[in-house]
Amino acid sequence: MDTEIDPRGDAVLILRIPNSQVFSWPDGQKGGGKGKKGKKEKNHKKGKKGKKGKNVLREFEAAAEPGLDRPAPEPELVAQPVADPDFEPAGGPEPDLETAAENMHEPEGSPAELAEARPTSECCKETRSPSFSHEEPREVKFRVSSSHLSLASPVFRIMLEGPLKEGVLDGQSPRELFTSEWDTEALRVLLNIIHGRHRAVPKSVSLETLGKIAILVDYYQCHEVTEVFVDLWLKALEKDFPTSYGRESTIWLFVSFVFSHSAIFEKTTELAIKESQGPVETMCLPIPGGLLTMVESRRIVAIAQIFGMLDRLRNSLCADPVKCSFECSSMQLGSLVKEMHVQGLDSFKSARPFYGCSIKWLEQTISNFRTPHWSNVDSFYRHKCTLDDTIKPAMREILETLQGIKLGIDWSCGDQK
Helix, strand or coil: CCEECCCCCCEEEEEECCCCCCCCCCCCCCCCCECCCCCCCCCCCECCCCCCHHHHHHHHHHHCCCCCCCCCCCCCCCCCCCCCCCCCCCCCCCCCHHHHHHCCCCCCCCHHHHHHCCCCCHHHHHHCCCCCCCCCCCEEEEEECHHHHHHHCHHHHHHHHCCCCCCCCCCCCCEEEEEECCCHHHHHHHHHHHCCCHHHCCCCCCHHHHHHHHHHHHHHCCHHHHHHHHHHHHHHHHHHCCCCCCHHHHHHHHHHHHCCCHHHHHHHHHHHHHHCCCCCECCCCCCCHHHHHHHHHHHHHHHHHHHHHHHHHHHHHHCCCCCCCHHHHHHHHHHHHHHHHHCCHHHHHCCCCCCCECHHHHHHHHHCCCCCCCECCCCCCECCCCHHHHHHHHHHHHHHCCCCCCECCCECCCCCC
């Protein structure tokens, strides 16, 4: 036994393919910058809807409905090749079709694995190593108490007591529960908390470890039992809170969502809205698809408002009567048109949904627009009107209304995941 969480436990939790979780941020993916105009980066993956613990419960509960007899799944029919009597092989012995059929891999479908019903994200497969070192165990076993698991997690309770329950309690050997692909240390920390072994729980953890624990808590729906420890960990980590959008801010976003930390959640979603250049890179974190859509929608709307403001300013400078003078409006109009062309904004504004363009980059670019200095022929003083003074108030009005998403107001935990 690898870890005796409960030496007298009546169950063994077997972790298959441990330590396969990797939070990989795509190369060259930076917040607040400018990428290729109108194109989404090839390595940028939209977040998928992770199957949450509540969805797993729905599947188990649906299987428990009375009056539904579920027949055993029929084996797949594999089409056998038909030999061509006129075909002569170029050389070598003719393959034995019966031996080949016997060696074909059949899909696994044990009751324990079906009860777990755990999905595997396609993007996670890309980061997973295809081979394992001889030092890396393919399985890690934890001796646990089924009663503790059932009390802390409704998902474990269904696995132990539901219609698809795993293992058989015969009074001699412990029941076997199966799970896969979790981080070993994160799972060990969670099991120690569930079993009340609080002295074995670390007083502080890294942000990455907390992200992996959050995945477990989210899947097994054991928020209440971990609440006290999570608050301590978050307080220790907040001093290193990121100031820009990227890998760390995305982990913070997921952690704050799982543990309902509204202040951190609002900050991280605001960073994503202002500094992402497209859909949020989830790194396979099970962030709800509806939440990702809301973040991306706010980014697109804000950028469209900024471009709309520039168009209205250009139209007003072309109109008569002018606010100051013909010379003043002509100077500002020429400066605006030229700077938009030089910075490539004309091509960006027609490339909705503005992939490769962030609100932060757009704000910095516009604030750096150059304004020509000139004076009237009958005066030695520089003319006071500038393009920057005309744009700043309108830009400030747009940015002041741009805020992060508020838990319980803009997004509720009961919304579609």
